[in-house]
Amino acid sequence: METELINYEKITRRIWQNLYKKSLPALTEKELDNIKSINDEISLQDVNDVYLPLVQLIRIYKKTMRDLNFSKGLFLQKITENQPFIIGISGSVAVGKSTTARLLQLLLSRTFKTSTVALVTTDGFLYPKETLSERGILDRKGFPESYDMESLISFLLAIKSGKDVSIPVYSHETYDILPEKELVNAPDILIVEGINVFQSGANKQLYINDFFDFSIYVDAKEQNIERWYLERFKTFLDLAKQNPSNYYHQFTSLPADETLKIARDTWKKVNLVNLRDYIEPTRSRAEVILHKDKTHKIDKIYLKKY
Ligand SMILES: Nc1ncnc2c1ncn2[C@@H]1O[C@H](COP(=O)(O)OP(=O)(O)O)[C@@H](O)[C@H]1O
Numbered sequence: 001m002e003t004e005l006i007n008y009e010k011i012t013r014r015i016w017q018n019l020y021k022k023s024l025p026a027l028t029e030k031e032l033d034n035i036k037s038i039n040d041e042i043s044l045q046d047v048n049d050v051y052l053p054l055v056q057l058i059r060i061y062k063k064t065m066r067d068l069n070f071s072k073g074l075f076l077q078k079i080t081e082n083q084p085f086i087i088g089i090s091g092s093v094a095v096g097k098s099t100t101a102r103l104l105q106l107l108l109s110r111t112f113k114t115s116t117v118a119l120v121t122t123d124g125f126l127y128p129k130e131t132l133s134e135r136g137i138l139d140r141k142g143f144p145e146s147y148d149m150e151s152l153i154s155f156l157l158a159i160k161s162g163k164d165v166s167i168p169v170y171s172h173e174t175y176d177i178l179p180e181k182e183l184v185n186a187p188d189i190l191i192v193e194g195i196n197v198f199q200s201g202a203n204k205q206l207y208i209n210d211f212f213d214f215s216i217y218v219d220a221k222e223q224n225i226e227r228w229y230l231e232r233f234k235t236f237l238d239l240a241k242q243n244p245s246n247y248y249h250q251f252t253s254l255p256a257d258e259t260l261k262i263a264r265d266t267w268k269k270v271n272l273v274n275l276r277d278y279i280e281p282t283r284s285r286a287e288v289i290l291h292k293d294k295t296h297k298i299d300k301i302y303l304k305k306y
């Protein structure tokens with residue numbers, strides 16, 4: 001990894017945590033409880049040492065973006081509307097993107113008290129199961145061809161121009177797009193999380209990246225991500241036991257070694273191939289790479305130099 005990241009400043013956790021001048025007040029008990037409710041295993045030390053400096057960095061990017069837009073407006077001699085600040089978060093399936101995104105949403109809402117912070121996952125832009133099936137690509141879920149990238153790009157265009165937009169929602173429970181949509185109310189800050197957020201639309205004219213004012217790639221060793229994927233699969237099975245309409249219910253009557261084999265096969269044939277061929281190659285489009293050790297603790301941070 002090191003040689004490929006020549007345009008990044010590598011920062012150890014110890015150095016990173018000291019870059020932050022503690023200008024945000026410490027988190028309250030209630031806020032700590034909120035963070036725990038996102039994921040009860042999340043390390044509060046990570047929040048203090050890694051995420052609070054990260055929020056500070058995002059504050060710098062946000063101010064720079066606003067100043068640049070203002071100066072562009074002066075140059076063009078026209079009033080420019082305040083554009084929403086968009087953050088993209090990418091990484092493998094099961095690396096912890098949604099956990100990172102929810103934590104960041106909470107910390108940003110606390111930092112920018114008068115701003116609205118919305119979170120969207122690109123799973124909603126997967127084609128419905130029926131379409132994937134008709135196209136014979138059900139086993140390619142998560143690969144570039146399984147997403148309606150043009151809709152995702154139209155959504156980002158609408159958000160950048162300050163509109164309210166309704167978007168489709170994906171459910172891990174039904175393993176499909178839900179019938180009801182979700183309204184995204186013209187936010188001040190939008191976090192977009194998904195394995196494909198550094199990829200392009202089919203016509204390659206626009207990269208999703210073009211909409212981002214800040215971007216993060218969550219990184220870890222393949223064998224650790226596989227373990228997190230298998231553990232999450234087990235959690236999905238536990239949740240599906242009492243619910244026959246849950247996609248994972250079909251596996252709950254099988255012996256444990258068989259379900260483990262199914263999960264391992266899916267990881268190896270689908271998600272690992274996707275990671276190697278389509279997700280990891282986009283890593284160097286991120287401003288910041290957060291690298292996790294085997295316990296989810298962030299041990300290294302890479303910040304783009306140029
Ligand atoms: N910081 C963390 N601490 C502990 N467990 C975590 C952390 N981040 C993610 N996990 C666990 O790892 C698994 C994958 O995380 P998730 O956020 O669902 O990944 P993704 O959105 O990338 O698919 C989940 O079981 C989640 O509970």
Ligand SMILES: CC(C)(COP(=O)(O)O)[C@@H](O)C(=O)NCCC(=O)O
Pocket residue numbers: 092093094097123141142194195266270271
């Ligand atoms: C819906 C997904 C493509 C998105 O992944 P996420 O990062 O949200 O976990 C993925 O969870 C998925 O369903 N992959 C296909 C193979 C599988 O069942 O894991």
